[in-house]
Amino acid sequence: MGQDNNLTVEMSMTGDQQSMPLRDAVFVSLRKAILTGKLKPGERLTEVKLGKMLGTSRTPIREAIRMLELEGLVAIVPGSGAKVSGMTLEDLQEVMEVRSALEQLSAGLASERITQEEKTGLRDALNAFIKSTRIGDSMEIAEVDGKFHDAIVKAAKNEKLRTILNGLADNIYRYRYECLRDDERYEHLITEHKEIYKAILAGDRECAEKAARNHIALQWEFMRGKILEEKEQ
Amino acid sequence: MGQDNNLTVEMSMTGDQQSMPLRDAVFVSLRKAILTGKLKPGERLTEVKLGKMLGTSRTPIREAIRMLELEGLVAIVPGSGAKVSGMTLEDLQEVMEVRSALEQLSAGLASERITQEEKTGLRDALNAFIKSTRIGDSMEIAEVDGKFHDAIVKAAKNEKLRTILNGLADNIYRYRYECLRDDERYEHLITEHKEIYKAILAGDRECAEKAARNHIALQWEFMRGKILEEKEQ
DNA sequence: CCACATAATTCTGTTTCCTTTCTTTCCCGT
DNA sequence: ACGGGAAAGAAAGGAAACAGAATTATGTGG
Numbered sequence: 001m002g003q004d005n006n007l008t009v010e011m012s013m014t015g016d017q018q019s020m021p022l023r024d025a026v027f028v029s030l031r032k033a034i035l036t037g038k039l040k041p042g043e044r045l046t047e048v049k050l051g052k053m054l055g056t057s058r059t060p061i062r063e064a065i066r067m068l069e070l071e072g073l074v075a076i077v078p079g080s081g082a083k084v085s086g087m088t089l090e091d092l093q094e095v096m097e098v099r100s101a102l103e104q105l106s107a108g109l110a111s112e113r114i115t116q117e118e119k120t121g122l123r124d125a126l127n128a129f130i131k132s133t134r135i136g137d138s139m140e141i142a143e144v145d146g147k148f149h150d151a152i153v154k155a156a157k158n159e160k161l162r163t164i165l166n167g168l169a170d171n172i173y174r175y176r177y178e179c180l181r182d183d184e185r186y187e188h189l190i191t192e193h194k195e196i197y198k199a200i201l202a203g204d205r206e207c208a209e210k211a212a213r214n215h216i217a218l219q220w221e222f223m224r225g226k227i228l229e230e231k232e233q
Numbered sequence: 234m235g236q237d238n239n240l241t242v243e244m245s246m247t248g249d250q251q252s253m254p255l256r257d258a259v260f261v262s263l264r265k266a267i268l269t270g271k272l273k274p275g276e277r278l279t280e281v282k283l284g285k286m287l288g289t290s291r292t293p294i295r296e297a298i299r300m301l302e303l304e305g306l307v308a309i310v311p312g313s314g315a316k317v318s319g320m321t322l323e324d325l326q327e328v329m330e331v332r333s334a335l336e337q338l339s340a341g342l343a344s345e346r347i348t349q350e351e352k353t354g355l356r357d358a359l360n361a362f363i364k365s366t367r368i369g370d371s372m373e374i375a376e377v378d379g380k381f382h383d384a385i386v387k388a389a390k391n392e393k394l395r396t397i398l399n400g401l402a403d404n405i406y407r408y409r410y411e412c413l414r415d416d417e418r419y420e421h422l423i424t425e426h427k428e429i430y431k432a433i434l435a436g437d438r439e440c441a442e443k444a445a446r447n448h449i450a451l452q453w454e455f456m457r458g459k460i461l462e463e464k465e466q
Numbered sequence: 467c468c469a470c471a472t473a474a475t476t477c478t479g480t481t482t483c484c485t486t487t488c489t490t491t492c493c494c495g496t
Numbered sequence: 497a498c499g500g501g502a503a504a505g506a507a508a509g510g511a512a513a514c515a516g517a518a519t520t521a522t523g524t525g526g
Contacts, residue, residue: 020311021311021508021509021510022509022510023299023509023510046476046477046478047477047478048476048477048478056510056511057510057511057512058478058510058511058512059292059509059510059511059512060509060510062296062478062479063295063296063299066256066296066299066300067299067300067303070300070303070304071303078254078478078479079254079477079478079479079516079517079518080477080478080517080518080519081477081478081518082478091393094391094392094393094394095393097338097342097391097393097394098335098338098391098393098394098397101334101335101337101338102331102334102335104334105330105331105334109330158327158330158331159327160324160327160328160330160331161327161330161331164331164397254478254479255479255480256479279506279507279508280507280508281506281507281508289480289481290480290481290482291481291482291508292479292480292481292482293479293480295508295509310488311487311508311509312486312487312488312507312508312509313487313488313489313507313508314488314507314508315508
């Protein structure tokens with residue numbers, strides 16, 4: 001009961017509701033709540049309850065849930081309802097396999113298509129990442145890491161790729177976030193990012209792809225290890 | 234007016250509506266109508282009209298449209314409505330770039346993970362493809378071509394990849410379909426498919442990836458040429 | 467004390483209605 | 497005659513109502 005009230009406050013809809021369809025606001029709110037773990041995997045999402053929490057009727061909630069389903073963040077059981085979808089280790093591996101292929105493509109295309117301004121933008125993103133690892137707020141690090149990868153895919157000039165990659169990033173956000181609490185890998189992460197950055201700047205597609213593949217592979221290895229050792233406890 | 238009635242009949246909802254949420258039936262119907270070109274790019278989708286056509290109220294229509302939007306098949310103008318989204322040549326190129334990377338991954342993984350039963354299934358799919366090119370019904374060829382690619386991604390044992398690839402295939406279905414009307418490329422297609430098939434059977438990942446990349450590259454080249462020469466007319 | 471069946475409650479699926487926003491058309495002024 | 501603005505109409509956005517299925521609770525029999 002008290003928890004619900006807490007969530008109500010936490011899930012208040014941000015910013016400009018004006019001229020923005022309610023369903024989109026709800027969509028963003030729910031998505032954020034899931035990604036940050038406020039709504040936990042397996043938790044049941046009842047429409048009336050969410051409606052009360054966000055102060056809307058069921059209609060926008062329903063539409064938002066349908067959208068979340070297509071993004072894979074909730075699972076709908078026909079006739080029963082929706083629940084936040086958890087992920088098995090196998091699911092994570094699937095996502096990481098796809099991500100590996102697409103981050104390679106992203107880095108490769110970026111190395112060929114990046115403009116001068118984007119180069120400075122990418123450098124700034126890299127520096128921001130390095131800086132926030134020094135400070136150590138894992139929430140911010142996840143954010144800035146995402147910015148770096150997004151800067152690359154922007155330079156790749158392929159919006160379809162960008163959409164898909166961002167969707168995949170959301171899929172694993174929860175787990176990546178958990179893994180970033182550990183700072184033993186920060187130095188490695190910086191090195192890997194630098195390597196990708198250098199290859200893209202040099203316009204060396206082969207090298208950029210290789211660096212990206214390597215980066216994802218190491219990240220996956222680390223995540224996998226973390227999750228497995230957590231399970232043993 | 235008469236057109237509308239025609240569409241009504243064409244868009245009747247197929248199969249087991251029982252125990253299937255109406256929105257999904259609507260979703261499938263609309264999707265098919267768009268992919269087969271019954272609903273043309275730019276055409277406006279008004280909820281009441283579609284509701285009358287399919288014999289439902291607006292709600293299932295709305296939810297289906299939201300889902301179609303996330304799949305990129307319709308575009309929503311806030312407050313105004315939804316329309317079937319067309320594709321520029323640049324959009325197509327974006328899709329093909331991503332598809333190239335993922336079909337490579339698909340073939341590569343399949344070469345490592347395919348089971349004995351799946352091998353025979355893939356062989357059957359290949360033969361079915363060859364057979365339908367002899368008959369020459371472009372509708373069926375597109376279907377069977379899809380089956381072949383789906384058999385591969387099934388063997389790759391990665392459902393996430395499968396979902397994304399099928400989504401991409403839908404994106405370009407209309408255009409691929411158009412291009413298959415031309416039978417000058419059938420022989421090449423068969424050769425390329427055979428090459429992928431052989432590499433997967435041999436368990437040669439490198440070779441499978443190369444064959445897949447080659448296949449997509451040639452398909453794209455052909456599509457691009459077709460579209461450009463159509464525009465010139 | 468537990469298992470099974472039945473009833474009550476809750477939640478989804480769908481329809482219907484009201485409100486808000488956009489679009490189009492028509493009229494008035496220049 | 498042409499352009500701008502206001503009003504009417506149409507369509508989406510949102511809320512509430514209704515029906516049916518699912519889950520939970522309750523009670524009875526073993």
